[in-house]
Amino acid sequence: MKAIVFKQYGQTDVLHMEEIPKPKPKKNELLIKVIATTVTTADVRIRGLDVPFGFRLITKLIFGFFKPSKNILGVEFSGIVEEIGESVKEFAISDEVFGSKDSFGCYAEYIVVPETSLVTKRTSNVSLEDMAGTTFGGLTSLIYLRNLGKIKTGQKVLINGASGCLGVYGVQLAKYFGAEVTGVCSTNNVELVKSLGADHVIDYTKINITELAEEFDIIYDTVGKILFKDGKKMLKENGRFLLAVADIKDYMIVLWSFLFQKKKAVASVALAKKDDILLLQELINSGKIKPVTDRYYNMSQISEAHEYVETARKKGSVVIRVNE
Ligand SMILES: NC(=O)c1ccc[n+]([C@@H]2O[C@H](COP(=O)([O-])OP(=O)(O)OC[C@H]3O[C@@H](n4cnc5c(N)ncnc54)[C@H](OP(=O)(O)O)[C@@H]3O)[C@@H](O)[C@H]2O)c1
Numbered sequence: 001m002k003a004i005v006f007k008q009y010g011q012t013d014v015l016h017m018e019e020i021p022k023p024k025p026k027k028n029e030l031l032i033k034v035i036a037t038t039v040t041t042a043d044v045r046i047r048g049l050d051v052p053f054g055f056r057l058i059t060k061l062i063f064g065f066f067k068p069s070k071n072i073l074g075v076e077f078s079g080i081v082e083e084i085g086e087s088v089k090e091f092a093i094s095d096e097v098f099g100s101k102d103s104f105g106c107y108a109e110y111i112v113v114p115e116t117s118l119v120t121k122r123t124s125n126v127s128l129e130d131m132a133g134t135t136f137g138g139l140t141s142l143i144y145l146r147n148l149g150k151i152k153t154g155q156k157v158l159i160n161g162a163s164g165c166l167g168v169y170g171v172q173l174a175k176y177f178g179a180e181v182t183g184v185c186s187t188n189n190v191e192l193v194k195s196l197g198a199d200h201v202i203d204y205t206k207i208n209i210t211e212l213a214e215e216f217d218i219i220y221d222t223v224g225k226i227l228f229k230d231g232k233k234m235l236k237e238n239g240r241f242l243l244a245v246a247d248i249k250d251y252m253i254v255l256w257s258f259l260f261q262k263k264k265a266v267a268s269v270a271l272a273k274k275d276d277i278l279l280l281q282e283l284i285n286s287g288k289i290k291p292v293t294d295r296y297y298n299m300s301q302i303s304e305a306h307e308y309v310e311t312a313r314k315k316g317s318v319v320i321r322v323n324e
Pocket of ligand 1: 189222269
């Protein structure tokens, strides 16, 4: 089967198409023919070892010190079940599925995943290609807003980077949880963010958000552009400042605010559970969450797709078509 492999960290030219053996499912696994995957910010960060300050060493320990130990990127997928292990109960051959693979490996024509992992059937009329881009932003923003932000109905929530992958799901999920949502983006993306249901949209090229007089219960900075000292001024007394991007200094602030401040800074690696992807599936089925795909590329255009994601200007997801 074909896969996009990378054998060293670096620029986009380290990504190459190769023939590798097709995997075989174990007893509890599904063999999935991948229809689509995506280029996420996680793929770009690992490929280029471009991680927040203080996390390079730990990233190398996890992903390979001198060269990557996992040679295939890609953390989300959609596809069709081609084979099942003998103890698989919930899935059958030909099921259309989508999911998330924390251990990477989705830039390939076939993948195997345990049936208990973050995989579920496509039950909506959203195309398999668009479903591929739903889990990275959807699950991360669900964990951030619900688990870390403790979001409640009626709260005022500001989402910075509202047009990015985390942002488009952040806006829609915050609306689902009953919040009054203010999305922040540049001029080009104002209409998109409004269309996702944001009650207010601020164009950061025209208004300096750190000077807003308004106060929020939650500020969710998906792009790591607001300093806690500025965010704090815009938070209500027991408000939470959620940092999707945090370097080692930010984690010190998180600890300090946890110990001594009423206004908390919160950051974490978002780890989702099976129930979370089932909720996401339900929200997509009911139309409460609409996937946003910016561009589609073929597998042979993977370097181009990585270059586009690196611009940090993408809207929602960038999908890679793997099998027709
Ligand atoms: N903690 C975790 O578990 C976790 C999980 C996933 C991702 N992340 C991190 O979250 C970050 C965001 O990921 P993503 O996939 O959402 O990124 P993304 O899709 O690449 O974000 C692109 C968006 O960012 C917006 N943007 C760029 N500069 C901005 C600024 N100064 N102010 C407001 N918006 C701005 C752009 O909108 P405009 O063009 O309108 O500016 C664009 O739409 C990444 O750094 C990733 O590593 C963390």
